[in-house]
Amino acid sequence: MSTPFVKVDLHGMTEAEAIRVIDQALAKASPSTYQIQLIHGFHRGTVLQKMIRDYYQYDKKVKRIIPGDNPGITVLVLKELY
Numbered sequence: 001m002s003t004p005f006v007k008v009d010l011h012g013m014t015e016a017e018a019i020r021v022i023d024q025a026l027a028k029a030s031p032s033t034y035q036i037q038l039i040h041g042f043h044r045g046t047v048l049q050k051m052i053r054d055y056y057q058y059d060k061k062v063k064r065i066i067p068g069d070n071p072g073i074t075v076l077v078l079k080e081l082y
Helices: 015-028 046-056
Strands: 005-009 035-039 064-067 073-077
Touching (some): 005 015, 015 035, 015 046, 046 064
Antiparallel strands (some): 035 073, 064 073
């Protein structure tokens, strides 16, 4: 992935499926990728939101985890913009 901002839709996935997809996105992320936006949804996506925060908080590629523009999105920051 050579784009600076990557979007990954996790709607309808189990935790195991989401981990596999997120891990693939992290592995494919190029040095020019700043953020991976994870779209998990709000009502039924809160389980995935918690998993993302717990599972990826210590990942060596992830600098920090921030909320997205709405409660159904979580952003993995891989590289700071400034």
